[in-house]
Amino acid sequence: MTAPTTSSIAAARTAPRTGPPEWLRFVAPIAVGVIIVAVWILLVDVLKVAPRALPSPVAIGENLVQHFGIILAGMQITATNALIGLAAGTIVGIVLAALAATLKPVDGMLVPIIAAIAVVPIVAITPILNTMFGASSQFGRQAVAGLAAFVPVFINVLRGLRQTRPVHRDLLRSSAANGFQTFRILTLPTALPYLMTGLRIASSLAVISALVAEYFGGPSDGIGTAIATYAKSGRSALAWAFVAGAIAIGLVFFLVTSLLERLVTRRRSG
Amino acid sequence: MSRRAQAWLWGILGVLAVIVIWELYKFLGPSEGFVVGAIPGETGSGVMLLPRTNDRAMPHVWDMVARLFASTSGGSTPPLWVSVVSAAAVTLGIAAVGWLIGVIVGFALALVMHRFKLAEWGLLPWIVVSQTVPLIAFAPLVASIGNQIDRGGTPFPEWLSVAIIASYLAFFPVAIGALRGLGSPDRNHEDLFRTYGVGALPTLIKLRLPAAVPHLLPALRLAAANAVVGAVVAEVSIGMRGGIGRMLIQLAGQGSSDPAAVWGPTFGAVAMGLVAAGSIAFLGAGLKNYRRGEVVA
Amino acid sequence: MSAHDSGAASSGEQGGVAVRAVDVGKVFPTKAGDVVALSGVDLDVAAGEFVSLIGPSGCGKSTLMRLIADLDPATSGVLEVFGKPPQRARLDQDYGIAFQQAGLLPWRTVGQNIGLPLELHGVAKAARIDRIRELVELVGLTDFVDRYPDQLSGGMQQRVAIARSLAERPRLLLMDEPFGALDEMTREHLQGELARLAAETQAAVVFVTHSIPEAVFLSDRVVVMSPRPGRITDIIDVDLPGPRDASLRESPEYFHRVTAVREALHGTPVERANER
Numbered sequence: 109m110t111a112p113t114t115s116s117i118a119a120a121r122t123a124p125r126t127g128p129p130e131w132l133r134f135v136a137p138i139a140v141g142v143i144i145v146a147v148w149i150l151l152v153d154v155l156k157v158a159p160r161a162l163p164s165p166v167a168i169g170e171n172l173v174q175h176f177g178i179i180l181a182g183m184q185i186t187a188t189n190a191l192i193g194l195a196a197g198t199i200v201g202i203v204l205a206a207l208a209a210t211l212k213p214v215d216g217m218l219v220p221i222i223a224a225i226a227v228v229p230i231v232a233i234t235p236i237l238n239t240m241f242g243a244s245s246q247f248g249r250q251a252v253a254g255l256a257a258f259v260p261v262f263i264n265v266l267r268g269l270r271q272t273r274p275v276h277r278d279l280l281r282s283s284a285a286n287g288f289q290t291f292r293i294l295t296l297p298t299a300l301p302y303l304m305t306g307l308r309i310a311s312s313l314a315v316i317s318a319l320v321a322e323y324f325g326g327p328s329d330g331i332g333t334a335i336a337t338y339a340k341s342g343r344s345a346l347a348w349a350f351v352a353g354a355i356a357i358g359l360v361f362f363l364v365t366s367l368l369e370r371l372v373t374r375r376r377s378g
Numbered sequence: 379m380s381r382r383a384q385a386w387l388w389g390i391l392g393v394l395a396v397i398v399i400w401e402l403y404k405f406l407g408p409s410e411g412f413v414v415g416a417i418p419g420e421t422g423s424g425v426m427l428l429p430r431t432n433d434r435a436m437p438h439v440w441d442m443v444a445r446l447f448a449s450t451s452g453g454s455t456p457p458l459w460v461s462v463v464s465a466a467a468v469t470l471g472i473a474a475v476g477w478l479i480g481v482i483v484g485f486a487l488a489l490v491m492h493r494f495k496l497a498e499w500g501l502l503p504w505i506v507v508s509q510t511v512p513l514i515a516f517a518p519l520v521a522s523i524g525n526q527i528d529r530g531g532t533p534f535p536e537w538l539s540v541a542i543i544a545s546y547l548a549f550f551p552v553a554i555g556a557l558r559g560l561g562s563p564d565r566n567h568e569d570l571f572r573t574y575g576v577g578a579l580p581t582l583i584k585l586r587l588p589a590a591v592p593h594l595l596p597a598l599r600l601a602a603a604n605a606v607v608g609a610v611v612a613e614v615s616i617g618m619r620g621g622i623g624r625m626l627i628q629l630a631g632q633g634s635s636d637p638a639a640v641w642g643p644t645f646g647a648v649a650m651g652l653v654a655a656g657s658i659a660f661l662g663a664g665l666k667n668y669r670r671g672e673v674v675a
Numbered sequence: 676m677s678a679h680d681s682g683a684a685s686s687g688e689q690g691g692v693a694v695r696a697v698d699v700g701k702v703f704p705t706k707a708g709d710v711v712a713l714s715g716v717d718l719d720v721a722a723g724e725f726v727s728l729i730g731p732s733g734c735g736k737s738t739l740m741r742l743i744a745d746l747d748p749a750t751s752g753v754l755e756v757f758g759k760p761p762q763r764a765r766l767d768q769d770y771g772i773a774f775q776q777a778g779l780l781p782w783r784t785v786g787q788n789i790g791l792p793l794e795l796h797g798v799a800k801a802a803r804i805d806r807i808r809e810l811v812e813l814v815g816l817t818d819f820v821d822r823y824p825d826q827l828s829g830g831m832q833q834r835v836a837i838a839r840s841l842a843e844r845p846r847l848l849l850m851d852e853p854f855g856a857l858d859e860m861t862r863e864h865l866q867g868e869l870a871r872l873a874a875e876t877q878a879a880v881v882f883v884t885h886s887i888p889e890a891v892f893l894s895d896r897v898v899v900m901s902p903r904p905g906r907i908t909d910i911i912d913v914d915l916p917g918p919r920d921a922s923l924r925e926s927p928e929y930f931h932r933v934t935a936v937r938e939a940l941h942g943t944p945v946e947r948a949n950e951r
């Protein structure tokens with residue numbers, strides 16, 4: 109029997125009184141996934157009531173294996189574009205956020221522009237970028253991915269740079285720390301988790317933007333153009349196999365950045 | 379000068395700064411762009427680090443504006459800006475329908491997931507994953523289902539397919555935001571309602587929903603912006619006429635003969651996003667009381 | 676001091692027992708093992724009696740109050756509120772409650788917050804407005820009835836919380852350190868207000884506090900508790916004559932009672948300054 113303290117009682121109180129057992133936390137989504145696939149196969153293969161554009165998961169799997177080479181090639185193009193966009197957008201986002209945190213005029217001018225960029229369909233500028241950089245360049249797609257990634261990184265890093273608590277700032281000031289020391293000891297570690305959060309959000313956006321941008325012109329490679337081409341020509345199972353590739357890219361980006369975020373925030377006790 | 383007036387001023391200065399940078403680069407930059415690693419004789423090789431500055435690739439800002447007032451496609455067609463506004467209105471309307479569907483579905487999902495922990499554990503991972511599936515894959519599927527229903531007797535217009543695809547992008551932030559908001563009330567407040575001996579429904583209406591407003595509003599704004607993107611992309615992939623997506627692709631294709639024209643629908647698309655977000659801000663102003671004492675996220 | 680004193684000694688205007696606890700215990704299962712928050716609690720609170728629960732951190736005073744309020748279930752023993760199980764008493768709305776954080780809903784005005792329980796229980800609008808007006812006058816906030824909580828000071832928010840707890844004329848008030856977050860001056864002022872209200876409404880009160888002077892000032896009896904495991908160690912009769920007002924705080928009898936409670940809390944006699 110442990111000695112009750114107010115906090116342990118409070119903690120015990122806030123735990124769910126009743127509820128499903130913890131192990132279901134992992135089983136439930138898997139079960140839902142199995143049900144979805146089962147219903148899918150039922151509709152397509154057994155009952156044969158599905159529209160032509162919805163192929164059987166079995167057919168998708170077959171196409172995935174058969175055409176793995178071209179799918180992988182397409183994945184490489186799109187993933188590279190997303191990665192370059194993510195990297196460039198992150199760097200620019202950090203630099204501009206640092207500038208905005210220090211110089212009020214920069215902050216005043218940038219924040220409304222970025223708030224506007226955050227709500228407009230960024231992919232709509234792909235045709236213009238393709239004209240500016242040439243229709244055979246991947247740059248248009250990379251730039252769109254970069255722009256999409258830049259926004260959440262900027263917003264989160266700017267917020268993080270401003271999150272230092274007054275009590276900590278007072279502490280460093282009373283210890284006669286200079287600007288650089290304060291930045292290194294306080295501001296940077298405080299902002300780091302926010303950067304990771306921004307990175308996680310930006311990674312999914314970069315992948316989707318790089319992919320959707322392919323639909324607005326540019327070279328005829330990449331997963332997006334493949335999906336569009338095969339969907340239009342009726343080879344829907346192959347199109348869906350490419351979609352599987354796209355999901356894989358999205359998941360990898362998301363998992364890596366989520367892991368990074370969790371590693372960084374775990375060390376903080378907050 | 380008031381804080382808001384100052385903020386607007388800085389915003390306008392920012393836009394002016396962008397215009398100045400554009401024109402400055404056009405003035406100083408290389409007309410064929412700056413390419414690294416080009417192989418002579420092979421067009422399109424190498425990496426172009428700086429864009430071309432000739433008038434075809436980068437029209438002057440004043441050319442873009444002037445083009446808006448010239449006729450859309452020669453002859454007696456209305457000025458470009460009129461076509462852009464009507465196309466934008468079409469797409470915005472469809473996006474609004476998509477937003478509404480997404481909000482309803484997202485909110486319903488959040489209610490179910492909040493009420494049944496098992497539902498949250500089972501569904502939430504899939505909802506998160508669903509946002510990594512690119513739009514394009516669904517567009518032809520939804521369009522063909524729509525066609526089938528249409529041929530089967532019940533009318534299913536093309537724009538409805540676009541709206542459904544837009545709703546797919548819109549439902550995710552609403553589901554997440556509403557779920558967070560429904561679970562956000564203080565433990566104290568939940569205890570209070572428990573002492574009043576009322577069931578889950580009055581607690582939902584009088585406590586959780588008002589408490590959810592500060593979480594819902596940013597989610598609704600994000601959903602609106604997503605619905606706009608979804609509508610534009612869906613239009614392009616279905617090939618729907620009359621919307622701004624198609625106009626973008628069409629005028630981009632005429633880029634060599636009419637370089638400034640494609641900027642018209644581009645500005646239109648930007649304006650659409652701003653209008654969508656602005657209308658949510660308008661909604662938020664009406665819900666001002668429910669945001670008192672909120673922590674600014 | 677027998678913990679079985681059923682409070683027949685105190686007011687008991689309406690007769691009857693507000694709260695009866697017999698060998699009540701509460702165990703919380705946690706990842707680190709079972710936490711015994713309460714064990715062997717025997718307590719009777721008579722109708723109209725003001726009882727304080729006082730003790731150090733972890734003694735179970737808040738837990739006991741939550742058991743009475745049916746916010747948590749007891750794991751052993753018998754607990755009755757007005758002769759009914761706590762759940763029945765809660766559903767019958769036999770008590771009003773106030774927490775340490777005022778717990779006002781930020782999107783409702785003062786008036787709407789006070790009227791919340793009435794609204795939830797379907798009281799007609801006209802009757803609601805009348806009752807709210809009464810209550811707002813009772814706590815002296817008539818001019819603030821249309822303000823929002825973020826426009827009020829901490830003390831005013833607590834007054835609203837108290838008014839809300841009185842909305843349905845409960846026979847029992849449960850209060851969990853309602854003045855804990857306030858400064859001393861506001862605290863003393865509100866203690867006077869609460870004593871007045873309790874006397875006027877003749878409600879029984881179970882009042883959890885950290886403050887010895889507060890417990891003595893307000894109560895008919897002070898229940899001293901201690902932790903490891905949470906239990907009642909002593910019940911002190913506060914037999915102070917006259918109304919509970921500012922002059923009471925300077926009386927020698929008051930200081931004697933405060934000392935008695937302090938000694939009970941420390942478990943040993945306290946050396947008095949004038950006896951050194």
